[in-house]
Amino acid sequence: MNDDYLWDRSGPPDIEVAQLERCLAPLRYRHRPLAPSLAPSRARWAVAGTSAAALLAVAAGLLLTVTPGTQSSDWQLDGANLRQGQTVRTGNSAVRLESDAIGRVDLAANSVARSTGSKRLSLQRGELHAFIWAPAREFVVETPSARAIDMGCE
Numbered sequence: 209m210n211d212d213y214l215w216d217r218s219g220p221p222d223i224e225v226a227q228l229e230r231c232l233a234p235l236r237y238r239h240r241p242l243a244p245s246l247a248p249s250r251a252r253w254a255v256a257g258t259s260a261a262a263l264l265a266v267a268a269g270l271l272l273t274v275t276p277g278t279q280s281s282d283w284q285l286d287g288a289n290l291r292q293g294q295t296v297r298t299g300n301s302a303v304r305l306e307s308d309a310i311g312r313v314d315l316a317a318n319s320v321a322r323s324t325g326s327k328r329l330s331l332q333r334g335e336l337h338a339f340i341w342a343p344a345r346e347f348v349v350e351t352p353s354a355r356a357i358d359m360g361c362e
Contacts, residue, residue, distance in 0.1 A: 281323045282307040295322045298334070305329075310347055311340035324350065338362065 212219045221229075283290040283305045290296070296303065298319045305313040310327055319334020327342060330350040340347045340358045347358035 282309050282326045283313075283323055283329075290323045292323055292325060295320065295332075310342045311338060313338045 213221045213225065281290050281292045281294075284307065285296060285303060285305055290305070296305070296315065296319075298315050298317055300317050302317050302319075303315050305315065305321075313321075313329065314337045315321055316335040316337075319336065320332040321334070321336065322330040322332065324330045325348075327346050328348045328350065329336070332352065336349065338347065338349070338358065339362050340360070342358070344360045345357055349356040349358075
């Protein structure tokens with residue numbers, strides 16, 4: 209077998225290789241240019257770019273979205289009390305939840321957490337770091353896969 213034919217088609221092909229090429233010929237890639245109406249134009253790219261920019265602007269405006277809840281919890285976000293069941297979604301920046309009775313929790317960027325009780329949080333996505341001064345076993349964080357119970361400090 210001549211390996212040169214496989215690399216640069218120089219030299220005679222091996223009989224089995226030639227036979228295989230003939231069998232696979234109907235499946236060979238055939239370039240077909242796009243129809244003029246389907247070809248991307250500058251106007252279409254401009255519309256797509258403008259739409260993408262508008263979508264990014266809306267997303268940037270939603271760096272932090274808080275949904276309403278019912279009962280008040282011990283957590284505060286920027287001086288405002290979070291209600292039980294309220295969801296905090298961080299965008300591209302981290303936020304800090306604080307409680308005089310519990311401690312402070314830093315939510316990383318692109319995180320989603322919900323206040324599920326006075327001393328409970330549910331981390332649905334992302335990452336958090338907590339510094340707790342409440343007594344051990346009072347602060348709890350629920351995640352989709354586990355429950356973390358504070359045993360003291362950080």
